[in-house]
Amino acid sequence: MRKHFPLFFILFFFSISGVSQDRSTPGMELLKPYKAVYKTKIKGIDILIERQLSFKDNGNLELRVQGKKFIFQVSEVSNFSLDEIAIVPISYKAIVAGGITRRKEIEFDSSAREINSLSKNQWFKLPYEDGVLDRLNVQEQLKLLLIANINIPKRISFRVADGSRIKDYNFLFAGEETLQANIGNIKTIRFTREFKDSSRLDTVWLAPDLDFLMIKHVHTEKGKSNQAMLLEASIEGFGKIKK
Numbered sequence: 001m002r003k004h005f006p007l008f009f010i011l012f013f014f015s016i017s018g019v020s021q022d023r024s025t026p027g028m029e030l031l032k033p034y035k036a037v038y039k040t041k042i043k044g045i046d047i048l049i050e051r052q053l054s055f056k057d058n059g060n061l062e063l064r065v066q067g068k069k070f071i072f073q074v075s076e077v078s079n080f081s082l083d084e085i086a087i088v089p090i091s092y093k094a095i096v097a098g099g100i101t102r103r104k105e106i107e108f109d110s111s112a113r114e115i116n117s118l119s120k121n122q123w124f125k126l127p128y129e130d131g132v133l134d135r136l137n138v139q140e141q142l143k144l145l146l147i148a149n150i151n152i153p154k155r156i157s158f159r160v161a162d163g164s165r166i167k168d169y170n171f172l173f174a175g176e177e178t179l180q181a182n183i184g185n186i187k188t189i190r191f192t193r194e195f196k197d198s199s200r201l202d203t204v205w206l207a208p209d210l211d212f213l214m215i216k217h218v219h220t221e222k223g224k225s226n227q228a229m230l231l232e233a234s235i236e237g238f239g240k241i242k243k
Contacts, residue, residue, distance in 0.1 A: 027082040027083075027084060027085040027086070027087075027144055027148070028082055030085065030144060030147045030148055030211075031053070031061070031082070031140070031143075031144050031147070032053075032211060032235055032236040032237055032238075033052075033053055033054050033055055033235075033236045034052070034053050034211075034213065034233060034234060034235040034236065035050065035051070035052045035053075035233065035234045036050070036051045036052075036213060036214070036230060036232070036233040036234075037049070037050050037051075037230070037231045037232050037233070038050075038051065038217075038228040038229060038230055038231060039228070039229050039231050040067075040226065040227060040228040040229070041226060041227075042067075042069075042072045042074070042098065043072070043098065045069060045070065045072060046069075047067050047068075047069040047072060047074075048067055048069075048231070049065060049066070049067035049074065049228060050064075050065070050066055050067065051063075051064070051065045051214075052064050052065075053140065059081065060079055060080065060081045060090065061079070061080055061081065061082065062077065062078070062079050063077070063078045063080070063136055063137055063140055064076070064077050064078075065077075065136065071097070071098050071099065072097065072098040073095065073096070073097040073098070074095075074096055074097075075093075075094065075095045075096075076092075076093070076094045076095075076135075076136050077091075077092070077093050077094075077136075078091075078092045078134050078136040078137040078140075079091045079092075080134075080137050085144050085145065085148045086131065086141075087133060087137050087140060087141045087144070088108075088110075089106075089108045089132065089133055089134050089137060089161075090108055091105075091106065091107050091108065092104070092105065092106040092134035092135065092136060092137075092161075093105050093106075094135075094136075103118065103121075104117075104118060104119055104163070105117070105118040106118070106134055106161050108128070108132075108134075108161070109128065110128060112128070113127070113128040114126065114127065114128050115127070115128055115132070115161050115166075117161055117162075117163060117164065119163035119164055120163075122164075124163070124164045124165075126161060126164075126165065126166055127166075129159055129166060131159060132159045132160065132161050132166060133158055133159065133160050133161070134160065134161055134162075135160060135162055138158050138160050138169055139204070139214065141158065142156065142158075142171065142191070142206075142212075143206065143211070143212040143213075143214075146206065146208075146212045147211055147212060152173055152189065153173065154172065154173050155170065155171070155172055155173070156170070156171045156191075157169065157170045157171075158171075169193060170193065170194040171191045171192065171193050171194070172191065172192050172193075172194060173189070173190070173191060174190035174191060174192045174203065175189070175190055176188065176189050176190070177189075177190055177205065179205055179215055179216060181215055181216070181229065181230055182229065182230060182231045182232065182242075183215075183230060183231075183232065183233070183241050183242060186207050186209070186210075186215060187207065187208065187209065188205040188206055188207050188208075188215055188216070189205070189206055189208060189212075190203060190204070190205050190206075191203070191204050191206070199220075199221060199222050199223065200219075200220065200221045200222075201218075201219070201220040201221075202217070202218070202219050202220075203217070203218045204216070204217050205217075210233070210235060210238060210241065211235060211238075213230070213233060213235065214230070215229075215230045216228065216229050216230065
């Protein structure tokens with residue numbers, strides 16, 4: 001099922017044990033441009049969300065998530081570069097609109113060793129940390145590390161600039177599962193994100209045969225769940241993936 005790449009890589013910004021490493025292949029060769037369309041719900045209304053990773057002319061990468069239906073609009077954009085297989089964030093912007101508009105922005109200034117973060121109409125100045133990520137590209141970093149290494153660890157921790165502070169995002173390996181998806185039956189691995197609040201849970205299903213593309217995501221909070229499911233995708237080197 002799996003390619004002959006080692007699956008996980010120990011970087012200075014997360015800690016795991018018993019992991020084999022391989023530094024031989026740079027991230028620019030491992031991380032492929034793709035476009036994926038997911039179906040989800042916002043306040044009970046079905047909406048299609050497009051997720052796209054693209055390489056820019058200046059060598060940087062852009063990860064964009066967007067969807068719109070009626071008055072509802074979701075937009076997230078993360079710009080970053082790569083240092084081997086480590087993501088180096090540049091900027092992040094998010095807009096969620098639907099009656100009330102919520103906006104977030106983050107600027108990563110490595111030269112000034114500071115992070116400027118806009119949340120709830122207030123700017124916060126955070127200390128710059130090597131290896132810190134944003135809320136969107138942390139998912140791409142997880143995928144990139146899985147492509148690059150050989151062992152799937154039981155626990156992974158990332159440092160993420162999120163609102164007024166830098167948070168720890170902890171992910172637990174939750175096993176393997178074959179999903180009945182719109183693209184057919186597909187083998188996946190599951191990761192869940194730990195929260196201090198036991199009523200919250202994030203679970204993602206990633207497909208090893210498709211460079212760990214996200215197939216499904218479920219967020220649960222206060223007894224309510226919201227699901228995003230892959231409808232179709234196009235990945236460089238794989239072509240269009242659709243049943």
